[in-house]
Amino acid sequence: MNFTEAIALSLCLALSLGTAKAQNLLTNPHARATLSLNGEWQYIIDPYETGFYDYRFKEKAERDPGAYWNSGAADSRTDLREHGYDDQATLRVPGDWNAQDPKFLYYEGTVWYKKDFDYQKKSAENRVFLYFGAVNYQAEVYLNGKKLGRHIGGFTPFQFEIPDSVLQEQDNLLVVKVDNKRYKDAVPTVNTDWWNYGGITRDVLLIETPGFFVEDYFLQLKNGGTNARPIAENAEAAGWVELNGATKGEKVHIAIPELNLEKTIAYAGERTAFSLRLPEVELWSDANPKRYAISIRAGQDELNDQIGFRTIAVEGKQILLNGKPVFLRGICLHEEMPMEARRAYSKEDATTLLGWAAELNCNFVRLAHYPHNEHMVRTADSLGILLWSEIPVYWTIDFGNPEVLEKAQAQLQEMIARDRNRPSIIIWSVGNETPVSPTRTAFMKELVKTARGLDDTRLISAALEVHYNRDKNTIDDPLGAATDVVSVNEYLGWYVGLPSYCQTAQWETVYDKPLIISETGAGSLGGFHADSLTRWSEEYQEWFYEEQVKMMKRMPDNYTGFTPWILTDFRSPKRNHPVYQEGWNRKGLISNTGDKKKAFYVLQAYYNWIEAQGQ
Ligand code: GCB
Missing domain, CATH: 2.60.120.260 (Galactose-binding domain-like)
Known part of the structure; x- marks a missing residue:
């Protein structure tokens, strides 16, 4: 039995056994x-x-x-x-x-x-x-x-x-x-x-609905339907509505009052497609996170939401937001409040974390390494922060096991189902630093295929690893052939050599696609000051960022985004140095006491510079 057969068999088994x-x-x-x-x-x-x-x-x-x-x-x-x-x-x-x-x-x-x-x-x-x-x-x-x-x-x-x-x-x-x-x-x-x-x-919520109700919907501009202007005229939006418990023929009313748009369709079962011609619509972007209220009514039920119209696409080596090249000035973050050493879960938490990212002058955040709570995504929608959302296919999971693939697929499906109407999300990531092997690549490609099948309006990526080489660091992971954007984590100057290694480092990718440096980082204990050669000092981390920034400025021309690791210190049982770590990964630009480290300002200056270049 080959891998694909094994997957098919396990899916049949799951169905017949009624896996919860x-x-x-x-x-x-x-x-x-x-x-x-x-x-x-x-x-x-x-x-x-x-x-x-x-x-x-x-x-x-x-x-x-x-x-x-x-x-x-x-x-x-x-x-x-x-x-x-x-x-x-x-x-x-x-x-x-x-x-x-x-x-x-x-x-x-x-x-x-x-x-x-x-x-x-x-x-x-x-x-x-x-x-x-x-x-x-x-x-x-x-x-x-x-x-x-x-x-x-x-x-x-x-x-x-x-x-x-x-x-x-x-x-x-x-x-x-x-x-x-x-x-x-x-x-x-x-x-x-x-x-x-x-x-x-x-x-945890209790939700009461009428006997039949609007379960889900999707609406977004058709890709390619816009140009570089912030207002699109006569754009076409396409979508679908799914009712639960309804019979065919039931009337569904869709309205976007601010655009004076109303449409009634007859429910045709499952996902019933519809389209809307938008005479004049303000596009959602990082610069102008314009959202419109939408209501979908069927029988006694009315679903209300806030959506944004935008397109995201790849053209050659560039990422296009609303038809215009965009550079992703990003940062990674965990769903964690560092000062209280706890999971983030509320709108207030999201406002604090994304507020710090905005202070760095980010227009992009990589939500690592799992789907974050819905408040985070909706807050990003309202602030105009573009997002990368990921499933926890992390490091060496059991790639040869079809049941593991099924678990990963389920999480991918649930992530996309929850957030498919959020304009902030532009990239679905199917994993992080998975080790190259034929079995792993087959597994990851299945995930890419599933993601595309569930949502063909966004970009797909995965954070890959790089094999360091003094002459040239080459990004050639075979998974890069399957994704829209090639993303790579690199730690030159922290896990490999000193920050000065960046000065002579050369980079190349075998893929003519947009390239995101999806991680880089160095640890420092907030408040510990020494000369820049001293590990764990804020000065070492600052120097690391200075060298990384200089290196980024000479990246190949498909370099379109940067999301260093990481916004804040975060708890990790793997980080056991008795003086500098004590159960914390210290690569945060902000310490667990909420203080900004010196490197924060290096990245901020870089992002201000990029913005000033008009990118
Ligand atoms: C990585 C991982 C991230 C770790 C980080 C580190 O490459 O993707 O989850 O926390 O490195 O600090 O080593």
Whole structure:
């Protein structure tokens, strides 16, 4: 059996075995939420998974009073119960558990979360969905003792419909088993250079819809339909609408009031295509992040959203935004608030992180190394920051295993489903620093194919590695043949030699495509000052950036973007120097105390210079 056959077989198996697959996502959940389940949740730490398995290590029966999805409340004083949710300790949702109590800092395993809520449907015919922004890594969700489903993957949303037979008007018992253990066949795998924050890390929402409703839609300008001007005339936008629970022929009304546009189509099942002629539209760009309100109505349901019209394309060695060459002045960032050493999850967090990027004069951010929360992407939409969004296919995952491919595909699908209407995202990345081999390249090409199949309006890339060579550093990873943009991480002057190595370094790519330097960086401990040859000093990092910038100025002419590693220091269990690291990767331009290091200003000056060149 060759690789493709193995994949086909595993997909068939998955279908026939009914592998827990989350339902199609309701787009823009925050605009529809009827009840937020954010807040304090009670919990049980369960490293042995006693709440899930019996003493023979078999999954407990649904009604087993000892199963932790049941309340643990005793029916009489003779009942034996060994769990319960009565104590006062709580965990905040959204949020990782690691930052909330020192006992969780290094914990990797199962925690049961429990929340009670009352809920009255507005009408008996309505439907109710339970939506999770993300749970890291695996979630089993139970309501009133019934299992709603399971989700695998720590950075993408999922939802379950709650059957009427399960939902109560009072005292609903919602329990989520969260497990963040690392596994070789997981995506990401056991080895990453970031903190494995566990928990219900993003918003939890209850959403009530009419019997049939607008589930999802897509609308964007047709590529090539614009020119370099900020206003396009007579442009054509194409898209589709998908209803849930509707019959064919149902009327769907699409309106963009600011453009005086209204259109009614008849629903033809699945994704029903439509197009709109836009007489005069202000284009969304980094310079002018113009958004329009859109409403899509069907039956009793109305979905509201904010979208931006823009095109993104590659022409020869350039990236064109709205038909005009753009240089990506970028920075990488993790979804983490350095000062509190926790996952970022809110609009305020997004505003802080992207605000720092804007202060650097960035027009681009690489969201590393997994899809970030939806607030981040929507905040970028409103600020005019272009984005690279990535799935955690990171380093050496189990490329030969078709189930791993399936897990990666699921995350890719969920990432694109959530964000396909966000104008800020211009690049989907299918992975980072994956080691070249025929098996890996076949795996990665499958992901590229899937990404294109799901969204042909954006660019596809992956962060590749470079093999350093004193004479010439050549970028020739075979995966580069499959992506629209070739992106490369290089650490000349940190992992390889000293920053002075940059002075004579030569670069070439075998691909006539746009080239992004998707990482480069050096560590420094904020506030530690010494001469520039002293590792870990701010001066070494500053010198590193100075040499990198000079080298970038002599890059081949397909160099179209730069996203150094990284905006802020971030926690990593791999970084164990007792003086300079103590569990932190120190390559941030901003320290974990929120102070800007000297190198911040070198990059800022470079970006000001690029902007002044009119690029
Ligand atoms: C890399 C990885 C990134 C690491 C970084 C480093 O190449 O892509 O995840 O954190 O290097 O600091 O070594």
